[in-house]
Amino acid sequence: MSLLGNQLLPPFSVNTLCIYGGLAFLLLAAWHVVPWLLDPYSYRKNRIPGPWPAQLSDFWLGRVAAKGHRSETVHGLHQRYGKFVRIAPNHISIADPDALQIIYAHGNGALKSEFYDAFVSIRRGLFNTRDRAEHTRKRKIVSHIFSQKSVLEFEPYIRLALGKLINQWDSLLSGDEKLASHRLKPNSDGRVWFDCLNWYNYLAFDIIGDLAFGEPFGMIEAGADSAAVAVHDDNAANIDVAEKRLEIIRVPAVKILNDRGEYSASMGTLPVWFRPYAKKIPWFARGNRAVKNLAGIAIAAVDKRLATPTDRVDLLTRLQQGKDDEGNPMGRSELTAEALTQLIAGSDTTSNSSCAITYWLARYPEAQRKLQKELDDALGEDEELPTYEQVKRLPYLEAVINEGLRIHSTSSMGLPRIVPEGGLEVSGMFFPAGAILSVPSYTIHRDTSIWGTDTEVYRPERWFEQDAEDIQKTFNPFSFGPRGCVGKNLASMELLLIIATIFHRFDFVLMDPKHDLETREGFLRKPVTCFVGMKRRRT
Numbered sequence: 001m002s003l004l005g006n007q008l009l010p011p012f013s014v015n016t017l018c019i020y021g022g023l024a025f026l027l028l029a030a031w032h033v034v035p036w037l038l039d040p041y042s043y044r045k046n047r048i049p050g051p052w053p054a055q056l057s058d059f060w061l062g063r064v065a066a067k068g069h070r071s072e073t074v075h076g077l078h079q080r081y082g083k084f085v086r087i088a089p090n091h092i093s094i095a096d097p098d099a100l101q102i103i104y105a106h107g108n109g110a111l112k113s114e115f116y117d118a119f120v121s122i123r124r125g126l127f128n129t130r131d132r133a134e135h136t137r138k139r140k141i142v143s144h145i146f147s148q149k150s151v152l153e154f155e156p157y158i159r160l161a162l163g164k165l166i167n168q169w170d171s172l173l174s175g176d177e178k179l180a181s182h183r184l185k186p187n188s189d190g191r192v193w194f195d196c197l198n199w200y201n202y203l204a205f206d207i208i209g210d211l212a213f214g215e216p217f218g219m220i221e222a223g224a225d226s227a228a229v230a231v232h233d234d235n236a237a238n239i240d241v242a243e244k245r246l247e248i249i250r251v252p253a254v255k256i257l258n259d260r261g262e263y264s265a266s267m268g269t270l271p272v273w274f275r276p277y278a279k280k281i282p283w284f285a286r287g288n289r290a291v292k293n294l295a296g297i298a299i300a301a302v303d304k305r306l307a308t309p310t311d312r313v314d315l316l317t318r319l320q321q322g323k324d325d326e327g328n329p330m331g332r333s334e335l336t337a338e339a340l341t342q343l344i345a346g347s348d349t350t351s352n353s354s355c356a357i358t359y360w361l362a363r364y365p366e367a368q369r370k371l372q373k374e375l376d377d378a379l380g381e382d383e384e385l386p387t388y389e390q391v392k393r394l395p396y397l398e399a400v401i402n403e404g405l406r407i408h409s410t411s412s413m414g415l416p417r418i419v420p421e422g423g424l425e426v427s428g429m430f431f432p433a434g435a436i437l438s439v440p441s442y443t444i445h446r447d448t449s450i451w452g453t454d455t456e457v458y459r460p461e462r463w464f465e466q467d468a469e470d471i472q473k474t475f476n477p478f479s480f481g482p483r484g485c486v487g488k489n490l491a492s493m494e495l496l497l498i499i500a501t502i503f504h505r506f507d508f509v510l511m512d513p514k515h516d517l518e519t520r521e522g523f524l525r526k527p528v529t530c531f532v533g534m535k536r537r538r539t
């Protein structure tokens with residue numbers, strides 16, 4: 001009999017409980033093992049290697065993702081097992097550059113997997129729309145905004161934010177008390193010692209805020225991670241947004257975006273049926289709040305911008321002007337969702353990459369000197385902010401950026417795609433419809449047959465030495481095909497302007513020269529901190 005009496009608990013003995021527990025365990029095991037044994041899919045019969053828990057359950061990948069080093073873990077598995085690794089019962093990672101052209105290219109029809117459902121807030125945007133027709137409609141509206149010609153219109157906004165950043169870094173160097181909290185130790189050797197990652201985040205958020213919402217968040221000027229957010233009732237993220245706003249508060253947007261990336265990237269690996277339960281686990285509940293807060297940032301910013309007519313030419317204006325094939329513009333909530341997509345996709349991608357490039361140039365002073373010589377030759381002593389026209393064809397600058405994107409790979413993990421009807425043959429193996437495939441950029445960016453044997457070394461020179469065709473088919477920072485980065489032209493312009501402006505004016509060393517760049521991966525692989533010593537090159 002139970003201690004609480006028969007009325008409250010059924011009269012189960014310990015033995016009965018053990019039997020039920022054992023049966024439940026057997027059922028759970030059978031639920032995974034039987035389909036695995038009976039599976040008719042030929043690729044499963046091939047017994048693709050991988051960690052044994054990953055053969056049986058999606059939870060192994062979920063756990064790896066939550067730990068923040070998914071790409072390094074999968075890379076280790078490829079080194080151990082070879083080209084094909086099973087990272088979940090139905091998900092095969094393929095470390096072969098040739099597989100990119102098959103899985104991600106136009107024409108093969110491999111759609112994004114259920115992983116992307118975990119990234120939806122407000123409503124589906126360009127990034128997380130999985131339906132082909134809906135994606136094509138959205139991409140038509142958005143892609144012309146990012147044509148090479150159109151992004152040139154955004155250059156003034158980028159240079160404006162860069163000018164503010166330079167002023168703040170000059171003030172850091174001159175000992176401005178208002179920025180004291182940013183200094184890690186007293187200035188010495190003519191240098192200020194600080195974490196440049198924070199400032200790259202402020203820069204990227206202010207640029208994309210200005211472009212997507214009509215004004216910067218003001219993070220550079222405040223020297224702080226802070227953005228306005230609209231707080232809604234619990235359901236507001238799913239319904240039409242404008243009327244449901246309750247109040248505006250300020251929140252740390254960079255932190256929220258980090259939390260959201262880690263939450264969604266882990267949630268996306270879990271079985272769909274388990275996701276509503278996972279939201280009740282405290283770590284996931286925090287991430288879920290981050291998703292809502294992030295939506296709130298976009299809602300507040302779009303509300304504010306649309307309330308004030310303007311003749312600015314920016315992303316929001318362009319999104320408002322865009323029309324689908326029937327001539328219909330986007331409605332309010334779709335417009336907000338797309339502006340949010342730009343904020344998410346266009347902020348920390350750029351800041352992480354800029355930060356990683358700065359880290360590697362500080363770690364390899366020889367490369368930094370070479371870059372500075374090229375910049376001095378092109379720009380002279382003049383410390384005016386360079387224009388895109390001045391920096392767009394500097395070969396060493398381009399190699400410095402590409403090498404940073406190769407070795408750091410902010411988009412590192414294999415982006416999951418579903419094999420379409422009829423199956424796909426990839427790298428000599430047939431995969432049936434419904435299988436999930438991905439090619440990890442982190443690993444192919446370290447393929448020694450393409451890049452040379454020193455892939456862990458930052459060496460921009462390799463871009464002039466290795467086979468150009470091999471590099472072109474393997475270098476994958478922006479992904480390929482219909483779902484490749486729509487903002488690539490903008491991102492490239494931003495990186496050229498940021499790295500040229502900063503390294504023409506300043507010189508960097510690492511605070512601890514032996515310190516590896518610590519990273520943490522959610523959807524993106526991000527630096528955690530980047531402590532550097534910075535000084536002006538000319539007084």
Ligand code: HEM
Nearest residue numbers: 126127345346349350353411477478479483485486487491
């Ligand atoms: C260094 C900077 C950047 C990198 C490395 C990068 C990388 C990528 C990658 C790898 C994808 C494919 C994601 C997937 O398939 O899951 C992607 C998609 C996308 N990117 Fe970027 N990106 C960068 C900057 C930007 C910028 C500045 C914007 C816009 C303001 C942007 C907008 C987008 C959008 C909207 C998508 C989804 C496209 C679609 O599914 O059709 N990105 N990006």
